[in-house]
């Protein structure tokens with residue numbers, strides 16, 4: 696029996712690749728998705744979610760959020 700190939704949405708692909716965005720604060724991707732949709736910068740996402748305010752001050756989650764924003768909104772910069 697042939698396995699049916701599931702077509703994933705952009706959000707589903709992102710969810711599967713990164714489950715916890717902010718390791719210091721334990722903030723999962725599912726929790727920041729609404730902020731990613733409505734934000735254009737890492738600072739905006741941080742303000743809305745609390746990411747970037749942990750022990751590393753966003754050194755680890757900042758680049759992840761940047762990548763997620765690019766994937767979400769495309770590379771327009």
Ligand code: FES
Pocket residue numbers: 716717718719720746747748749750751752753754755756757
């Ligand atoms: S991983 Fe987000 S503040 Fe450290």
